[in-house]
Amino acid sequence: MTLELDDLRVRTLGECRYDSPFAEMLASKRTSPHYVHEDDRVLVDDTVSVLLGRGVPIDRLPSLEAAGPRRKVYFDPATTNVGIVTCGGLCPGLNDVIRGIVQELTEHYHVAHIYGFRNGYAGLTEQHRERVVELDLHAVRDINNDGGTILGSSRGDQDPGEMVDTLVGLGIDVLFVIGGDGSMRGAMKLTKEIDSRGLDIAVVGVPKTIDNDLPFTDQSFGFQTAFAQATEFIASVFVESQAAENGVGIVKLMGRHSGFIACYAALSNNDADFVLIPEVPFVLDGPNGVLARVEDHVRRHGQVVLVVAEGAGQELLEEEGRTTDASGNTKLGDIGLFLKQKLTEHLTAVGLPPTVRYLDPSYAIRSVAANAYDSVYCVRLAHAAVHAGMAGRTDTVVVRWRRRFVHIPMSLITSHRNQVDPDGDLWMSVLEATGQPASFSA
Numbered sequence: 001m002t003l004e005l006d007d008l009r010v011r012t013l014g015e016c017r018y019d020s021p022f023a024e025m026l027a028s029k030r031t032s033p034h035y036v037h038e039d040d041r042v043l044v045d046d047t048v049s050v051l052l053g054r055g056v057p058i059d060r061l062p063s064l065e066a067a068g069p070r071r072k073v074y075f076d077p078a079t080t081n082v083g084i085v086t087c088g089g090l091c092p093g094l095n096d097v098i099r100g101i102v103q104e105l106t107e108h109y110h111v112a113h114i115y116g117f118r119n120g121y122a123g124l125t126e127q128h129r130e131r132v133v134e135l136d137l138h139a140v141r142d143i144n145n146d147g148g149t150i151l152g153s154s155r156g157d158q159d160p161g162e163m164v165d166t167l168v169g170l171g172i173d174v175l176f177v178i179g180g181d182g183s184m185r186g187a188m189k190l191t192k193e194i195d196s197r198g199l200d201i202a203v204v205g206v207p208k209t210i211d212n213d214l215p216f217t218d219q220s221f222g223f224q225t226a227f228a229q230a231t232e233f234i235a236s237v238f239v240e241s242q243a244a245e246n247g248v249g250i251v252k253l254m255g256r257h258s259g260f261i262a263c264y265a266a267l268s269n270n271d272a273d274f275v276l277i278p279e280v281p282f283v284l285d286g287p288n289g290v291l292a293r294v295e296d297h298v299r300r301h302g303q304v305v306l307v308v309a310e311g312a313g314q315e316l317l318e319e320e321g322r323t324t325d326a327s328g329n330t331k332l333g334d335i336g337l338f339l340k341q342k343l344t345e346h347l348t349a350v351g352l353p354p355t356v357r358y359l360d361p362s363y364a365i366r367s368v369a370a371n372a373y374d375s376v377y378c379v380r381l382a383h384a385a386v387h388a389g390m391a392g393r394t395d396t397v398v399v400r401w402r403r404r405f406v407h408i409p410m411s412l413i414t415s416h417r418n419q420v421d422p423d424g425d426l427w428m429s430v431l432e433a434t435g436q437p438a439s440f441s442a
């Protein structure tokens, strides 16, 4: 993707004229290895060859606005009303982000009101307006100890006009959308509607995905918790497969289009012998196909463990009648059960009748509370989102990029998908750890 500096500038509603509660704390701060000044920018690229290849002066290199508190803010905190909505699939840490936003807005900015919309964008429609809840410190006190989201979530389409009517009705100045690629597409439709009506409402996104499939962000919040959960299931089938004759352990993990959860969970305890992900197509048959390779492994070791991402090998499954969910996401075929059946048939046919242990942890990896690492990440993203919103940034997402918190235009987060690069070092680590072939070609 070609990136120009101007594509990376975020939108601002106007000049920041109100004193920020952080003004004094910021007065003497300068950029350091651990802090980026609000007037400084963070480089997108981090290798000498790419930077040289850009062929532009340093101040024209693609760079991102630093996140964090400003000395002045756009909205008058005392009269500011804020809305929060969580949309899409669950992800560990949603409650931590809600809590962080509410605490920051209450304890530092002392804003007028914070409203939570129930069940995703549905909560902004006319039908559900009366279900809006007011959020305060009491409402969010312990919520980080629980998985899910106290606000609820949903998939499915809503009318931007109706949603903006709700924002106007409540006098919302800043809306925080915690969600994935679909939610950010929805948020962009909201800002378009807000613009067309000439309204002064900021929309700030906090990217959420256990799949880690959003670009321009280091690993997304909740991802680490999710893959840590997944490792438990791999460990279980490993033990089971070891105890059985011709033991075959298969774990299917979430990851529609990106195999990050499968790769990290497999690397974590290094029990997996094969990792199958959407980014690396494979064939079943032939001397180099998955069936023959697994057979070979069982012959040599007496057992085998496969970790498969749910979006892997979709090209091998019947596409007829493939439907979409309420948000328009394609419903996938079940590659886990397909592999279970094919491996059972094949190993039986070659005289190695297997004992198959198949686990599909499904929602069990994403419905838990965030671990300590993710909780820290969530609260820092929450703070960054609040500062961005109060400073009048809109159509903007807060992300961590190369360990710095920055702002990016919302359109970039939906511009493409973050995927495991078959030529990158993560996949190389998987190949090194498993010993599986680089490709399963016919």
Ligand SMILES: Nc1ncnc2c1ncn2[C@@H]1O[C@H](COP(=O)(O)OP(=O)(O)O)[C@@H](O)[C@H]1O
Binding pocket: 087, 088, 089, 120, 121, 122, 154, 155, 156, 157, 158, 179, 180, 181, 182, 183, 184, 185, 186, 187, 189, 208, 326, 327, 328, 329
């Ligand atoms: N292209 C789109 N335009 C407008 N709204 C969208 C779009 N895609 C998704 N949404 C809305 O965003 C919400 C969450 O989207 P979804 O794809 O389910 O989850 P996620 O945000 O986690 O990717 C849903 O209410 C959905 O209708």
Ligand SMILES: O=P(O)(O)OC[C@H]1O[C@](O)(COP(=O)(O)O)[C@@H](O)[C@@H]1O
Binding pocket: 088, 089, 090, 155, 180, 181, 182, 208, 209, 210, 211, 254, 255, 256, 310, 325, 366
């Ligand atoms: O929640 P649903 O509708 O069952 O969808 C499951 C999907 O949600 C995810 O957990 C995350 O997807 P989103 O980020 O789009 O919400 C996928 O890994 C999984 O395929």
Ligand SMILES: [Mg+2]
Binding pocket: 088, 180, 181, 182
């Ligand atoms: Mg999505």
